[in-house]
Amino acid sequence: MNPKLTQKIAKSLLCGAVLLTSVVLFFIIFYILYHGLSNVNWNFLTGNVEDLGKKGGIFPTIVSTIYLTALSVLIAAPLGIGTALYLTCYTEENLFTKIVRFGTDCLAAIPSIIFGLFGFMLFVIYLRLSWSILSGALTLASMMLPTIIRTTEEAIRAVPSSYMDVNYALGGTKLQGIVKIILPKALPGILTGVILSMGRAVSETAALIFTAGMSLRVPVSMFASGRSMAVHFYSLAREGISLTNAFATASVLMITVLIINIVSYLIMHLFLRKYI
Numbered sequence: 001m002n003p004k005l006t007q008k009i010a011k012s013l014l015c016g017a018v019l020l021t022s023v024v025l026f027f028i029i030f031y032i033l034y035h036g037l038s039n040v041n042w043n044f045l046t047g048n049v050e051d052l053g054k055k056g057g058i059f060p061t062i063v064s065t066i067y068l069t070a071l072s073v074l075i076a077a078p079l080g081i082g083t084a085l086y087l088t089c090y091t092e093e094n095l096f097t098k099i100v101r102f103g104t105d106c107l108a109a110i111p112s113i114i115f116g117l118f119g120f121m122l123f124v125i126y127l128r129l130s131w132s133i134l135s136g137a138l139t140l141a142s143m144m145l146p147t148i149i150r151t152t153e154e155a156i157r158a159v160p161s162s163y164m165d166v167n168y169a170l171g172g173t174k175l176q177g178i179v180k181i182i183l184p185k186a187l188p189g190i191l192t193g194v195i196l197s198m199g200r201a202v203s204e205t206a207a208l209i210f211t212a213g214m215s216l217r218v219p220v221s222m223f224a225s226g227r228s229m230a231v232h233f234y235s236l237a238r239e240g241i242s243l244t245n246a247f248a249t250a251s252v253l254m255i256t257v258l259i260i261n262i263v264s265y266l267i268m269h270l271f272l273r274k275y276i
Contacts, residue, residue, distance in 0.1 A: 029254065036251030039244055045252070049216040053232065054242045058249055060218045064226030065256070067133045067219055068212060069201045072140035077194055079141070080148030087149075088156045089178055108146035115143050116207035124211055133222040136212025140204060144197035151196070155189025156182055188268060195264045199257050205230045229253045 047057025087097055119139030129135045159182055167177035183190070205228075213225030214235070227235075229249055236246035 032247060032250050032254060036247035036249070039248040040251055044245075044248060048218075049232070052216075052241055053236045053245055058229060058232060058245075058252065060216055061227050061229045061232040061249070062252070063218050064133065064212070065202060065228045065230075067222065067226065068136050068140060068208065068228055069198055069260075071133065071137035071222060072144060072201050073194065073198055075137060076141035076144040076148055076197060080145050080193070081152050081190060083145075084149050084152035084156060085178060085182075088153055089174065089182070104146045104149050107142075108150070111206075112143060112204060113206040115139055116210035118142070119207060120210040129223070131211065131213030131215075131225045133212060133219050133224060133226050136208045136226070136228075137222070139207045139211045140201045143204070143207060144201060147197045147200070148190075148193045151193025152186070152190045155186035155193075158189065159185045191264060191268045195261055198260055198264075202228075202257055202260065203230050203253065204228070205234045209234075229256070 044057045045062070046059050049058065049060055050056030083100075087100060091097055116139065119135060119142070123129045123135040123138050124131060129138075163181050163185070164174075164177045167181055172180075208228050208231050212228065212231075214227050214231065215225035216227060217224075219226035230253060233246055233249040233253060236242050236249065
């Protein structure tokens, strides 16, 4: 077969795959926003849940979602980034690093319901944290770790090793090279992993049902139970309580994820302009 013809066929197939994926994605987004945005207003965003979700708003679920996401990122990000730094900068390739990477890859493939069962047994029952924001955040952090570790590790490996050679030649220590050279250069990749993890945390349901609980009240502390927007949406749709409020909640959830991504990328670009 003619190589040019083969290239054209391959390019056409790839373009078709991209187009089909984009059409499906935008159809889902449009369908949810079309049915949900018309019911989103100030009272819906600031009101309390009434009659199990048939009436009222979703303010308690918004607060719970913010608490769960923020706390899980604060727990997972330092652990994940620190683990990746150790694997790439402070140890040679050996059996231990291979086991850690294999375990990380396995954790990334485990269904969220298994993490929910793990969190329920360890945090809720064994550690006696009960159904709470803390139990949910610790479970989400466990789910986020594989993504943060692997993306951070790949981002650090993408930084040329010659940068550290120059650092050593100028009398810098390994820690100085990591803080002033490696981390700033790898920041876009690291932040990408954190953003992906945050998106998963915001949209998680199965793990939080077992650990954070289903309370419809505003959590007053991290030891109080709370219901995230994703869990609330699942409850409304699955139990047929109110499809109208379910679509509205889904719309708010999608917009929240979009805002998180936009704000994160703006912060990243501001950092890159200032320090790089």
